[in-house]
Amino acid sequence: MRWEGNRQSDNVEDRRSGGGGGGFGIGGRSIGIGTIVIALVAWGVFGINPLTTIGVITGGGQPQVQQQQGPAQKPPAGDTRAAFVSTVLASTEDAWGQIFREGGAQYKAPRLVLFRGVTPTACGTGQSAMGPFYCPGDQKVYLDMDFFDTLSRQLGAPGEFAQAYVIAHEVAHHVQTLLGVTQKVDAMRGRVSQSQQNALSVRVELQADCFAGIWANKSQQAKNWLEQGDIESAMNAAARIGDDALQRQQSGTVRPDSFTHGSSAQRQRWFNTGLKTGSVQACDTFNTQSL
Template sequence: MKWQGRRQSKNVVDRRRGGATGAVGGVGVVVMLLIGLALGVDVTPLLSELEGQGGTTQLSAADERAAEFVAVTLADTEEIWADILPDQAGQRYAEPALVLFSGATQSACGGASAATGPFYCPADKQIYLDTDFFVTMERQLGAGGDFAAAYVVAHEVAHSVQDQLGILGEANRVRAQASEVQSNAISVRIELQADCYSGIWARAASRTLGTVERGDLDEALNAARQIGDDTLQRNAGRSVQPHTFTHGTSDQRERWFDKGYQSGDMRQCDTFSVQRL
């Protein structure tokens, strides 16, 4: 992916120099995340408790590079969706802010940590991302490469697009009134649509921005496969339990990303009206 020296978004909020990074970061965060995945335990409360115990953190060159990469990728999503959303949905695109943190921080949707992974919070319209997640993807999940990391950013931006279209709010309203199994099933459809929108972003990045290089698409598709619910459960030593899925299987995530990439059409990403995902 061609990203060095390109325009960076002004919508990045960097919280990494605060107390959270002094308490637990780097390898420690990765280890805690893997423990949580293996045991099915959310370790966010522990990370949040540690948040205030450290001092100011000195960021490494790799940390600074990751922040620059995220800012460039976010800028690309802004340029792409500023064209696509008015053209295909008749609506102006509102750029979300992206909060960088390390270890743990707070959002309007609750605690954010490496255990929760990157997420979009509709309550404050912001994306939360610990760049150590990129390390986890590469070293522990087998999903390395800069375009794989860009796919993660694009996926969370896609949730902002869903929010702006009213899709996310309506889906979450229905989820709140549904059983746990039904809620999980709706969550899968939300996530797969975000994967499809991410594919639309990748297509535009390739055809209009010219930033996609040979092998980049394979990196994104591999990332989609490696973070499927069935693969994560299997790799954590747990039995695969479809009724607990919240993001979709590896096959589904890869297929819907590719559908967005091949079509470039938001109408093809309607995961809520299809019977077979």
């Protein structure tokens, strides 16, 4: 992936030098280590965002963090990994900015927060063990770049374009928030069964994969920066983080009714749909019988 020399985004906030702190305070409530363990197990086995699990256990809907942040810092010059992330984020801004303009709207780009350990968010205390995540409460993507090492070594998905796909997927959740998809799905919580809620979550995540494919399509058209093997590395990443692959790795048992992100084959299919078509309309995972 030939990313060097391309524009870098100014919407990157570097909290890595601030340390993680020792407390986990959410919405005025403290949470015990047992709650955190349950949340992380739910993430590892079922793909459920730990912030969601913690909110359910502690009785909160959209927990608010009470810690205050100082002025946002930019990544230091010479930080190659941060430069890569900033470049990928800039490419998502360009791609979605173009798409929104063509639709007669203005794209509001998210901020991407780099952190280590733990960090406060509008959705609760974010932890590096969660992997990258998007918080609609503050419209920020959170990333501990050590996850890229996990993606490569533990999950078997190396390559810069695999990392770029992960970032594009989280930005896609921001696009869903701007389009109102996130709000509509959230409104269904508590009104449907757990299995139905899981099924809705799968459709949300597969649409985000498809949107990530749209980004790949548009950024390649604009920059011609992909090299041989890049698409394959992204497809491999999509396969490695499919619910069936993660469940098989964690417990040896696959439970489709508990899927929240989709199977490996589904994730690959929808990323490829976005990649081939470059069309938002083609990513309508909510009105199709076959995922």
